[in-house]
Amino acid sequence: MYIVTAQEMRDLDQHTIQKLGIPALSLMESAGKAIAEEVIHWNNNSKQEQADIPFGKSLSKVGQIRNDYTWNVQNHKQHWLILVGKGNNGGDGLVVARYLQDAGIQVTVLYAQDPAELTGDAATQRDAAQYSGIVSDIWSEQWETESRWQGYTGIVDALLGTGSQGEPRAPYDAIIHAANCSGKPIIAADIPSGLNADTGEVADTCIQASLSVSLAFLKRGLVQYPGAGVAGDVVVRNIGIPRFTAQKLAVDTHLVTEQVLEDILEVDPERARAVDGHKGTYGHVLIIGGSMNMSGAGLLASRAALRIGSGLVTWALPQALLPHIAGHVPELMLAPAVEGAEGKWEYKSATSILTLAEKCDVLAIGPGLGRFEQDGAWLQTLWEQTEQPLVLDADGLNMIAEADGLSTWQQRKADTVLTPHPGEMARLAGISTPEVQRDRIGIAREFAMKHHITLVLKGARTVIASPEGQVFVNTTGHPGMATGGSGDALTGIIVGLLAQGLSGIQAATFGVHLHGHAGEVAAYQRTGNPASLLAGDLIESL
Numbered sequence: 346m347y348i349v350t351a352q353e354m355r356d357l358d359q360h361t362i363q364k365l366g367i368p369a370l371s372l373m374e375s376a377g378k379a380i381a382e383e384v385i386h387w388n389n390n391s392k393q394e395q396a397d398i399p400f401g402k403s404l405s406k407v408g409q410i411r412n413d414y415t416w417n418v419q420n421h422k423q424h425w426l427i428l429v430g431k432g433n434n435g436g437d438g439l440v441v442a443r444y445l446q447d448a449g450i451q452v453t454v455l456y457a458q459d460p461a462e463l464t465g466d467a468a469t470q471r472d473a474a475q476y477s478g479i480v481s482d483i484w485s486e487q488w489e490t491e492s493r494w495q496g497y498t499g500i501v502d503a504l505l506g507t508g509s510q511g512e513p514r515a516p517y518d519a520i521i522h523a524a525n526c527s528g529k530p531i532i533a534a535d536i537p538s539g540l541n542a543d544t545g546e547v548a549d550t551c552i553q554a555s556l557s558v559s560l561a562f563l564k565r566g567l568v569q570y571p572g573a574g575v576a577g578d579v580v581v582r583n584i585g586i587p588r589f590t591a592q593k594l595a596v597d598t599h600l601v602t603e604q605v606l607e608d609i610l611e612v613d614p615e616r617a618r619a620v621d622g623h624k625g626t627y628g629h630v631l632i633i634g635g636s637m638n639m640s641g642a643g644l645l646a647s648r649a650a651l652r653i654g655s656g657l658v659t660w661a662l663p664q665a666l667l668p669h670i671a672g673h674v675p676e677l678m679l680a681p682a683v684e685g686a687e688g689k690w691e692y693k694s695a696t697s698i699l700t701l702a703e704k705c706d707v708l709a710i711g712p713g714l715g716r717f718e719q720d721g722a723w724l725q726t727l728w729e730q731t732e733q734p735l736v737l738d739a740d741g742l743n744m745i746a747e748a749d750g751l752s753t754w755q756q757r758k759a760d761t762v763l764t765p766h767p768g769e770m771a772r773l774a775g776i777s778t779p780e781v782q783r784d785r786i787g788i789a790r791e792f793a794m795k796h797h798i799t800l801v802l803k804g805a806r807t808v809i810a811s812p813e814g815q816v817f818v819n820t821t822g823h824p825g826m827a828t829g830g831s832g833d834a835l836t837g838i839i840v841g842l843l844a845q846g847l848s849g850i851q852a853a854t855f856g857v858h859l860h861g862h863a864g865e866v867a868a869y870q871r872t873g874n875p876a877s878l879l880a881g882d883l884i885e886s887l
């Protein structure tokens with residue numbers, strides 16, 4: 346599923362109009378019709394006493410005659426209020442009004458501004474609505490009282506769409522505020538008014554929608570928080586802008602779905618193992634991490650790497666941990682790599698790690714590593730002198746940030762995956778955490794391309810970016826996964842997939858997807874309450 350910016354959407358729109366010769370008015374008509382269908386669908390699904398009587402139902406044995414108008418006795422009891430802005434989003438709203446009216450639903454249009462100010466296709470739709478006898482009003486102070494909004498079944502928000510700039514200005518801010526206060530369900534045309542379509546930032550006054558009907562393609566703001574939090578359910582509706590145009594215009598941001606995994610990333614989610622495979626076929630992972638206070642991190646990453654199907658996993662750890670760890674996971678090989686008093690790492694361990702690495706296919710550095718003297722130089726040695734694919738997490742990322750390693754160290758030839766959470770990302774990019782969160786997709790893409798690495802920017806709706814600028818947004822997972830060890834499990838999963846021959850972007854995207862899904866399964870199977878999830882449960886669900 347493609348995800349676009351407002352500018353990309355305008356380009357796709359123009360391409361369809363100019364190259365395919367589909368008039369803009371026709372796109373608007375399709376948009377409004379699609380939204381109206383969603384309103385009707387939403388209505389019918391939310392009603393307990395359903396009384397669907399499509400014409401000809403009684404004739405079903407002879408051959409069904411379906412009525413496009415989705416007639417429903419309930420429709421007559423409904424009254425929807427359509428909020429109409431002065432741009433094309435408002436134009437869509439006016440089309441919705443016509444189609445709802447034709448389905449037997451009562452509608453009232455509330456113009457944000459004098460309808461005389463509408464221009465172009467929106468003005469055409471204004472005239473069509475007027476000619477159809479649709480009742481309308483213009484926003485005034487009277488609408489600021491809550492009682493004015495009672496009596497409506499729901500609200501369609503067609504105030505502002507992808508052409509919106511900055512915070513909603515008067516009177517849009519007041520209308521949005523009043524609509525939210527009404528307590529009525531709101532269905533947003535394209536995006537909730539007040540949402541930044543590109544970044545997911547939410548204005549102080551922003552429509553809180555129950556459903557957003559995204560036209561043609563998903564908008565970035567709908568899939569990134571806080572935007573995703575005001576969008577409600579999201580449905581993408583085809584309005585006649587063909588999918589191939591997105592490919593033609595090189596849109597390269599996708600929501601992770603099974604189809605995207607298979608078609609774009611060419612990952613086989615079933616991943617059948619070769620009948621004649623042996624443990625060498627599935628790769629030897631070397632996990633470098635763990636320290637006295639964070640031994641569990643190395644253990645979790647190692648277990649996840651085993652569970653995801655790696656052939657062999659070796660954990661390189663400080664000698665002092667060995668007596669405490671030995672035997673916990675019998676399938677795991679342990680390699681004491683540093684004498685280190687108190688279970689700490691030391692710079693000189695780089696030599697023994699390099700020796701261990703010679704026998705391994707992929708590396709993960711970071712889980713529970715902690716910080717130590719000259720750790721930047723230590724990491725630089727491993728970064729530059731190993732040729733295997735590498736996953737870097739946790740303190741490994743902080744070492745890079747402090748040493749400005751990505752700018753100064755030699756670029757690695759093998760796939761390298763960095764898995765920062767927003768705070769680590771901020772340190773890596775030299776910006777603040779809110780700045781990272783403000784534009785997760787944009788920042789992840791730019792960073793991955795600039796430093797030629799695969800980036801996994803963690804958090805709700807994890808963003809995965811490839812060195813070539815491909816971006817994937819994940820939707821699996823839940824807030825219960827914000828728990829100690831969850832990131833270590835992800836590192837183990839990704840490195841285990843790299844071991845089995847997936848590329849950096851394949852392993853990172855598929856790994857994030859699986860990690861989230863395993864978290865869902867684990868929470869569901871245990872108590873049904875996400876809060877009780879432990880990282881270890883997630884690993885067992887893989």
Ligand SMILES: NC(=O)C1=CN([C@@H]2O[C@H](COP(=O)(O)OP(=O)(O)OC[C@H]3O[C@@H](n4cnc5c(N)ncnc54)[C@H](O)[C@@H]3O)[C@@H](O)[C@H]2O)[C@H](O)CC1
Pocket residue numbers: 354357358372373376430431432433434435436437504505506507508509510511512513514515517534535536560561586
């Ligand atoms: N290809 C498609 O996806 C289609 C989309 N359609 C719909 O068109 C809108 C985008 O329309 P556009 O006219 O470009 O912009 P808007 O309607 O979103 O708003 C522009 C309008 O509002 C004023 N304005 C801008 N920012 C603010 C603000 N902060 N406060 C107040 N007013 C603001 C601005 O001056 C303009 O007058 C898209 O979302 C779809 O819904 C087509 O209908 C079909 C094809």
Ligand SMILES: [K+]
Pocket residue numbers: 434502503504505506533534535536537538
């Ligand atoms: K809207």
